[in-house]
Amino acid sequence: MHRAAKVQKEEEDCEEEEEDEEDEEGEGCSETQSVMSGSASISQRAGQKKVLTPQEREHIRYLQVVRKKDFVCMEWIKGMRVNILQGLELHTNIFSAAEQSRLLDMVFELELKGQRNELKERTYSAPRKWMQGKGRVTLQFGCCYNYSHDKFGNTPGILQDEEVDPLPPLLKSTIKRLVRWHVLSPTCVPDSCIVNIYEIGDCIPPHIDHHDFLRPFCTVSLLSQCSIxxxxxxxxxxxGEFDGSFSTQLPVGSVLVLNDNGADVAKHCIPAVPSKRVSLTFRKMDPRKRPYGYRSDRSMEAIPLLD
Incomplete structure (x- = not known):
């Protein structure tokens, strides 16, 4: 089987497994318990609800998403009162418990592969912890991002001459979910992901995400809740402790979208986490900053949207 066809099949398998797990969890279970095929009309006459298609089940879940888009924090910026959180969004009920578990299983499996040197060199990073909060484990897919000036003279941003592993199929199906469910714009489909694995006490200092990445971008929070x-x-x-004008909680399974002032006027940071946490940050690279030899993934184009 050609590699492209194999990757496509892995993505389809991921999406099919998600549907199977939704059934096992009981989401829409009252609608999917026909006794045997061909008995739908009998079941309906007996007062039972009809069997739902996968598309109908997905639409029910989509309607249950909670979206908060009214964040407000006014500050004086260059002599003007500005809502520094304009463009910030928090979406919950995007992922079921089973889907979150599958994402975590993938992350920890990839972490083990990185420890065994089974990933490309810059994909996995586990810096030495030189002080509390510093040195969290990261996994980078799609591109290699340099956080600061390094000993080779590289400046912060995407390292175009470095190669990392491509997005795994499960992360690509996650991106498709976010676009399909109107969390991310179909005009800014992510092509990279940074996975952060936080241990107790790890943090991220104040920053604005580098403009080698387009806006909007988003972060999925897994395993435990934390503040931002x-x-x-x-x-x-x-x-590990920071003072700012606004703080909010990132619930487990939530998706935080940063855009407009929320991405470019306000700095953000994660204080020391009280328990182990995993985050997935999805971003689209500026086409001018993509790694040399980068090839677009056609399977991520023209993602159909739910009404």
Whole structure:
């Protein structure tokens, strides 16, 4: 089987497994319990509900998504009162418990592969912890992002001459879900992902995401809830503690979308987490900054949207 066909089949298998798990969890179970094929009309006459198609089940789940888009935090910016959180969105009920579990299983399996040197060199990184909150494990797919000036003279941003592993099929199906369910725009479909694995006490200092990546972008929170702090100016109160003008919680399974002022005026940071956490940050590269030899994935084009 050709590699492209194999990858496509893996993505389709991921999506089919998600549908199977939804059935096992009982989502829409009252609608899917016909006793045997061909008995739908008898079941309906007996007062039972009809069997739903996968498309109908998906639409029911889509309607249950909770979307918060009214974040407000006013600050003085260059002599004007500005809502620094304009464009910030928080979406919940996107992923079932089974889907979150599958994502976590994938992350920890890839972490083990990285420890065994079974991934491309820059895909997996586990820096030495030189102080509390520093040195979390990361996995990068699609491109290699350099966080700071390094010993080779590279500046922060995408390293175009470095190669990492491509997006795994499950992450691609996750991106399709986010686009299909109107969490991300079909005009800005992510082509990269950074996975952060936080241990207790790990944090991310104040920053604005690099403009080698387009807006909007998003972060999926898994395993445990944590807080995120925003402000046009953020200060360090203590190791892993930050002061800002706004703070909110990121529930387990939630998707935080950053756009407009929420991405480019407000800095954001993650204070020291109280328990182990995993985040998936999906971003689209600026086409001018893509790695040399990058090839677009046609399977990620023209994703159909739910009404």
């Amino acid at each position: 702090v925003f402000g046009s100016s953020l200060s360090v109160a203590a190791p």
